[in-house]
Amino acid sequence: xxxxxxxxxxxxxxxxxxxxxxxxxxxxxxxxxxxxxxxxxxxxxxxxxxxxxxxxxxxxxxxxxxxxxxxxxxxxxxxxxxxxxxxxxxxxxxxxxxxxxxxxxxxxxxxxxxxxxxxxxxxxxxxxxxxxxxxxxxxxxxxxxxxxxxxxxxxxxx
Numbered sequence: 277x278x279x280x281x282x283x284x285x286x287x288x289x290x291x292x293x294x295x296x297x298x299x300x301x302x303x304x305x306x307x308x309x310x311x312x313x314x315x316x317x318x319x320x321x322x323x324x325x326x327x328x329x330x331x332x333x334x335x336x337x338x339x340x341x342x343x344x345x346x347x348x349x350x351x352x353x354x355x356x357x358x359x360x361x362x363x364x365x366x367x368x369x370x371x372x373x374x375x376x377x378x379x380x381x382x383x384x385x386x387x388x389x390x391x392x393x394x395x396x397x398x399x400x401x402x403x404x405x406x407x408x409x410x411x412x413x414x415x416x417x418x419x420x421x422x423x424x425x426x427x428x429x430x431x432x433x434x
Contacts, residue, residue: 278432279312280424281358282387283368287317287347290364290399292327293414294387296335296342298421305425310434314358318371320349328403334410338418355380360428362387365398390427391420 280298284291295315302311326332327342335342355361355376361383363369372384388394399416402409428434 277310277312278360278428278434279358280314280360280362280428281354282313282315282362282364283318283350283372284315284364284399285317285368285401286319286322287315287349288322288325288328289331289401289403289410290413290417291315291317292342292345292347293331293335294362294364294417294421295345296327296340297414297418298424300340301421301425305429307429307434310432311428315345316348316350316354318350318368322347323349330402330410331414334414338414350375352377355383359383360385360424362390362424365401367398387424388416388420390424391416392423394420 282291282294292315295313299313302308302313325347327345332342363372363386369384369386373381376384388397388399399413402413
């Protein structure tokens with residue numbers, strides 16, 4: 277089983293959106309038994325909370341359900357357990373590189389490195405912006421999730 281973890285600051289906007297979108301894509305592809313999907317935050321400030329209402333609303337408007345996702349803080353065991361640990365921005369990536377045991381650092385990547393035109397870029401944080409910020413972030417995450425699924429299928433032959 278391939279395990280994918282999406283990471284942002286508080287696990288209420290970007291990473292749960294990626295979690296919900298990617299999990300739905302995996303399910304629609306009939307790959308629930310082959311790919312496990314989760315998300316977390318570098319901070320535990322929102323632990324146990326649902327995704328931001330604006331994220332849930334945007335997801336629902338496009339047929340995705342984030343209602344079962346609850347915020348959690350990254351744990352040391354996440355670095356060994358997951359095969360893909362995908363940071364939503366370069367600050368998250370730097371923080372994880374500092375926390376992660378050296379033998380697992382090759383698992384850490386920027387999520388947008390899987391987007392065909394956004395390699396090296398960060399997913400902007402929509403939290404302090406308006407609804408339009410959530411829409412553009414959602415579009416970005418949806419496009420990248422599709423490309424990530426193709427990559428995993430090709431690389432792992434599933």
